[in-house]
Amino acid sequence: MSTSLKRPLPAALTSFAAVAFVLGLVLALTGPSATSAAPSKMTNGCNVNARGIPSCGAYVGGAYGGNANVAPWERSMGKKLGVHRTYWGAGSVASAVRTARADAANKRVPWVSFKPPHSWAQMANGKGDAWARNLATRMKSVGGPVWVAVAHEPEGDGDMQVWKRMQARLAPIMRRAAPNLGYSIILMGYHQFHGAAKYRLSATWPNTKIDIAGFDIYEKYGVKKSGRAQTTEWKQFNRAYFIPIQRWAKSKGVAWGLAETGYSNPAAARNAKWPRVIYNAMVAHKGVAFSYFNTNLHSQANWKLSTAGKKAAFKALNRAAPRMR
Numbered sequence: 001m002s003t004s005l006k007r008p009l010p011a012a013l014t015s016f017a018a019v020a021f022v023l024g025l026v027l028a029l030t031g032p033s034a035t036s037a038a039p040s041k042m043t044n045g046c047n048v049n050a051r052g053i054p055s056c057g058a059y060v061g062g063a064y065g066g067n068a069n070v071a072p073w074e075r076s077m078g079k080k081l082g083v084h085r086t087y088w089g090a091g092s093v094a095s096a097v098r099t100a101r102a103d104a105a106n107k108r109v110p111w112v113s114f115k116p117p118h119s120w121a122q123m124a125n126g127k128g129d130a131w132a133r134n135l136a137t138r139m140k141s142v143g144g145p146v147w148v149a150v151a152h153e154p155e156g157d158g159d160m161q162v163w164k165r166m167q168a169r170l171a172p173i174m175r176r177a178a179p180n181l182g183y184s185i186i187l188m189g190y191h192q193f194h195g196a197a198k199y200r201l202s203a204t205w206p207n208t209k210i211d212i213a214g215f216d217i218y219e220k221y222g223v224k225k226s227g228r229a230q231t232t233e234w235k236q237f238n239r240a241y242f243i244p245i246q247r248w249a250k251s252k253g254v255a256w257g258l259a260e261t262g263y264s265n266p267a268a269a270r271n272a273k274w275p276r277v278i279y280n281a282m283v284a285h286k287g288v289a290f291s292y293f294n295t296n297l298h299s300q301a302n303w304k305l306s307t308a309g310k311k312a313a314f315k316a317l318n319r320a321a322p323r324m325r
Contacts (some may be wrong), residue, residue: 220235
């Protein structure tokens with residue numbers, strides 16, 4: 001703070017002017033955070049609340065490489081993405097905030113995953129409270145809505161009841177610190193509807209306000225599993241996932257979307273227009289985001305938009321989809 005700001009106000013200022021001076025100073029010091037919670041609209045005319053949830057329609061976007069700059073991808077399509085998925089370690093908050101700020105400046109909604117700085121049990125017991133509050137406070141200043149998840153895809157990583165307690169502790173801290181932050185929980189999808197009882201939503205969903213439920217569901221037609229035959233059946237997205245997700249999300253008052261999705265090259269060879277089909281089905285069941293996993297990092301198949309057919313299909317979908325104004 002400069003020394004000039006420490007001097008007493010000039011005596012000539014009236015009380016009204018003094019109040020205006022102070023208010024202007026506060027706004028100058030708080031910067032983008034003072035307006036980051038303002039609602040917006042989609043290009044289709046639908047409202048978007050302060051935490052980035054659209055009242056109708058759905059964003060299209062995705063992950064790109066290892067948190068790579070999405071500008072080249074966008075230039076190849078002639079239109080910017082509506083949502084940008086990134087992944088960060090607990091110590092990479094500054095980098096995540098810089099990326100989120102760039103996303104907000106380009107009217108993308110950042111959908112950001114973090115690894116927690118401590119074990120689930122330690123986080124649930126409060127050891128990560130300061131980290132969570134700092135993260136949210138810094139995200140408050142990015143200039144637009146941001147969605148944050150901690151410990152996404154937890155299935156198989158530990159005790160889900162401990163993970164549930166961690167989520168119940170973190171969500172109120174972050175939402176209270178940043179009115180533009182939508183707290184997100186991201187799960188794999190299969191386990192919740194077709195797996196073991198310990199993963200069911202009735203057992204693992206925390207009893208606190210969550211803004212966005214994300215599900216990572218892929219079309220694995222033609223994918224060879226380790227030591228097993230090639231998958232020859234198409235996934236029934238509507239019946240197996242979208243219908244039960246819509247019913248459950250409505251009961252919880254939570255928005256939902258595909259936090260990761262993709263289709264294999266064999267699937268694209270049979271139905272290159274798969275992204276538009278699944279997007280339309282998702283929107284019909286009130287999903288608000290379609291995030292394509294445009295990378296082969298940590299992948300069991302070639303999800304990347306690497307063929308001409310896949311590139312053209314996603315380009316057409318992105319160009320037709322609404323985004324924030």
